[in-house]
Amino acid sequence: MRKYVFILSVILLLIPLSLGIVSFFYTPYPITEMDIDNRFSGISKAHLLGTDQFGRDLLSRLMVASRYALLLGTVSVTLGLCAGAFIGVISALSNKWISMIFLRFIDGMLAFPGIVLAMMFVVVFGDGLYSTLIAIAIFMIPIFARLTYSLIKEQQHALYIVAAKSMGLSTPRIVWRHYLPVILPRLVTQFSASIGSAILIESALSYLGLGVVPPNASFGLMLKEAQSFMLSYPYLILPSGILLVITVLGLNLMGDTLNDRLMKLGDTHD
Amino acid sequence: MKEIIRRIVSSIVLIIVVSFITFFMLMMIPGDAVEISLGTEATPERVRELRAALGMDAPWYTQYLSWLTHAITGDFGVSFTYGETVTSLLTSRLPVTLSLMVMAIIIAVLALTIGVFAALKQNKTFDIIARTLMQIGDAMPQFWIALIFLVYISAQFDVFPISGFTPFTESVYGGFMSLLLPALVLAFGMIATLIRIVRSSMLHSLKQDYMLMTRVSGMNPVVAIIKYPLRDALIAPLTVIGIQIAGLISGVIVVESIFSLPGVGRLLFSAVLKRDLFLILGLVSFIVTSVIIITLITDILYILLNKRMRREES
Numbered sequence: 218m219r220k221y222v223f224i225l226s227v228i229l230l231l232i233p234l235s236l237g238i239v240s241f242f243y244t245p246y247p248i249t250e251m252d253i254d255n256r257f258s259g260i261s262k263a264h265l266l267g268t269d270q271f272g273r274d275l276l277s278r279l280m281v282a283s284r285y286a287l288l289l290g291t292v293s294v295t296l297g298l299c300a301g302a303f304i305g306v307i308s309a310l311s312n313k314w315i316s317m318i319f320l321r322f323i324d325g326m327l328a329f330p331g332i333v334l335a336m337m338f339v340v341v342f343g344d345g346l347y348s349t350l351i352a353i354a355i356f357m358i359p360i361f362a363r364l365t366y367s368l369i370k371e372q373q374h375a376l377y378i379v380a381a382k383s384m385g386l387s388t389p390r391i392v393w394r395h396y397l398p399v400i401l402p403r404l405v406t407q408f409s410a411s412i413g414s415a416i417l418i419e420s421a422l423s424y425l426g427l428g429v430v431p432p433n434a435s436f437g438l439m440l441k442e443a444q445s446f447m448l449s450y451p452y453l454i455l456p457s458g459i460l461l462v463i464t465v466l467g468l469n470l471m472g473d474t475l476n477d478r479l480m481k482l483g484d485t486h487d
Numbered sequence: 488m489k490e491i492i493r494r495i496v497s498s499i500v501l502i503i504v505v506s507f508i509t510f511f512m513l514m515m516i517p518g519d520a521v522e523i524s525l526g527t528e529a530t531p532e533r534v535r536e537l538r539a540a541l542g543m544d545a546p547w548y549t550q551y552l553s554w555l556t557h558a559i560t561g562d563f564g565v566s567f568t569y570g571e572t573v574t575s576l577l578t579s580r581l582p583v584t585l586s587l588m589v590m591a592i593i594i595a596v597l598a599l600t601i602g603v604f605a606a607l608k609q610n611k612t613f614d615i616i617a618r619t620l621m622q623i624g625d626a627m628p629q630f631w632i633a634l635i636f637l638v639y640i641s642a643q644f645d646v647f648p649i650s651g652f653t654p655f656t657e658s659v660y661g662g663f664m665s666l667l668l669p670a671l672v673l674a675f676g677m678i679a680t681l682i683r684i685v686r687s688s689m690l691h692s693l694k695q696d697y698m699l700m701t702r703v704s705g706m707n708p709v710v711a712i713i714k715y716p717l718r719d720a721l722i723a724p725l726t727v728i729g730i731q732i733a734g735l736i737s738g739v740i741v742v743e744s745i746f747s748l749p750g751v752g753r754l755l756f757s758a759v760l761k762r763d764l765f766l767i768l769g770l771v772s773f774i775v776t777s778v779i780i781i782t783l784i785t786d787i788l789y790i791l792l793n794k795r796m797r798r799e800e801s
Binding site for chain 1: 500501504505507508509512513515622623625626627628629630631634635637638639642733734736737740741744745755756759760762767771774775778779782
């Protein structure tokens with residue numbers, strides 16, 4: 218059963234992944250090429266998924282959108298992971314007062330609803346690709362910081378750490394050689410689970426007009442554009458929405474399987 | 488009791504930290520709030536005047552303290568774009584948002600029964616279908632569900648308005664109908680997580696030794712399930728309701744914008760679009776403070792419930 222879920226997640230993920238990779242060197246049409254005579258063309262031989270209100274090819278736009286979704290998701294969560302893990306390590310290993318200040322700050326960030334925090338960052342940094350990326354990365358920092366903090370606290374009194382300390386190893390070395398290998402699997406699991414939610418936040422921001430801006434393509438942006446015409450052309454909201462669901466579903470399932478694997482590994486170690 | 492006081496104190500600290508983060512972030516905005524609000528036509532004198540009038544020429548920590556002391560008394564300042572106080576804007580929008588959220592929570596709680604049945608029929612068809620649907624539901628962005636509802640339900644059936652809100656004071660039925668679809672969309676966002684928690688909590692209790700005991704002692708299985716696993720399972724979602732509330736508010740912003748409901752979420756969205764700083768500051772502080780207080784209440788409830796249960800068992 219588990220094996221099939223994993224295979225399914227790989228198959229689902231391959232769809233946006235291959236579309237995104239191919240989009241780097243080939244799209245059926247340039248994504249901004251307008252063909253007003255052929256707007257809302259529907260599914261046809263010339264346009265496999267039809268065209269939008271400007272006669273732009275939907276398949277080409279979807280390919281670029283998957284590229285942006287996956288790239289934005291991965292890069293922002295990676296940034297969040299690195300910064301968050303760093304802050305988590307510092308707050309776990311420094312003295313009581315510094316650690317308390319860091320923790321309060323992390324808790325404060327975690328109290329914000331995701332979109333609210335992202336919206337505030339957009340107000341500060343302006344909209345567009347890079348500020349969306351930074352906004353999502355900052356949103357991820359407290360999540361990873363909290364996780365790293367609790368993982369390190371869990372291990373702090375383990376024998377191998379006490380032994381390493383008594384050998385007089387420096388703290389950075391202990392973190393790098395002893396803590397990191399142990400906590401890394403858990404961070405990776407959280408990483409894969411977070412990419413899905415990062416993509417969902419990106420799409421919601423772009424949908425609200427605060428994320429990726431035209432003429433770029435993104436799932437959320439395409440749905441926003443489709444909204445004005447959806448009552449006459451309901452089909453327009455389907456392709457981008459379905460591809461978005463496939464992407465996030467693939468990532469979530471992958472995260473779940475990784476998590477199960479890890480739990481099993483943990484059991485055999487004990 | 489000590490634990491409860493500790494929670495209350497740390498929540499107060501958290502609220503102050505959050506207000507500080509919000510204030511500090513909005514201070515970092517490129518350009519000046521006053522210049523933005525006056526537009527490009529403003530003369531330097533006018534800018535200076537307004538800045539002095541708003542106390543914005545003071546150092547940031549003075550500004551923060553004066554804002555905070557006013558905010559505690561419920562005075563969040565005046566919105567640039569609406570020309571009204573933030574508090575009056577907030578109180579006029581709050582009823583819509585609250586009724587929306589309450590409806591969403593009721594729908595989500597009704598949906599918990601799915602989790603209960605899924606656990607009772609573990610690995611049977613019902614369980615597998617429920618879990619598959621939950622996985623898909625988890626991956627669907629709320630705004631997309633909302634769009635699908637609009638196209639395939641609102642546009643097809645006249646009973647649901649495409650957008651807008653009928654106040655309950657005008658027509659109870661109209662108000663209910665205008666909130667039903669948005670509330671369904673909102674509930675959708677929480678259901679998957681809640682059902683998963685209920686299901687795993689049920690499974691956990693069903694496997695306990697005391698369930699075997701009820702069998703052995705010849706207790707009616709339905710009564711046994713209601714008395715033990717179901718009770719545990721319904722308390723379990725309480726632990727995460729704090730997190731759920733934060734997610735719910737994210738959803739509220741999106742859903743209110745799509746269905747054009749005049750609530751707090753749409754107010755915040757328009758404030759962000761217009762860079763209305765005092766409004767953003769006031770609304771964000773209000774929202775996050777509410778989240779913290781709701782989390783605090785559920786925490787305390789959980790502690791109390793746990794204590795009572797332990798006492799009953801011993």
